[in-house]
Amino acid sequence: MSTLEKPVVERPAGDECWCCGTPARPGVHLGNHPEVVVCLRCARWLGKQAAAVEDRARSGPAVATRNALRAVRGQVVRHGWHQHPAVGRPLRWLGRWLP
Ligand SMILES: [Zn+2]
Incomplete structure (x- = not known):
């Protein structure tokens, strides 16, 4: 492949989640890339990952908890x-409410 060719990115068809591939109805679309949709389950997971990354730069008892x-x-x-x-x-239900 020459350096001018763009790499082929396999895109899920239709409204499949770009993370796990399941039907993402309802789903969350990225603001600047509306063609990208993730299912609600993956969106929650991404939110938890983002919060964990934010907590790396913080300290205190709430972060420790x-x-x-x-x-x-x-x-x-x-x-x-x-x-x-x-x-x-019950663990999965609890996990939805915990960081
Ligand atoms: Zn998903």
């Missing part, structure tokens, strides 16, 4: 407890 909760979330996901038949659903 959020980081501790993020660490707990990481343990839950690593162990797969969020998919456990008995406790998975």
Whole structure:
């Protein structure tokens, strides 16, 4: 490929989420790139990731609490407890409200 050719980017067709590929109806479109849509689940995940990045430049008890909760979330996901038949659903519900 010459340096003048643009790389081929595979774009999801229609209203598929650009993150996970599932149908993104309803979805969130990027402001400057309305052709890019992500599903609500991925949009929430992106919001949590953005908040974690913002917290890297902050300090204080609230940040420490959020980081501790993020660490707990990481343990839950690593162990797969969020998919456990008995406790998975409450954990996923709780995860929506925690950082
Ligand atoms: Zn998605």
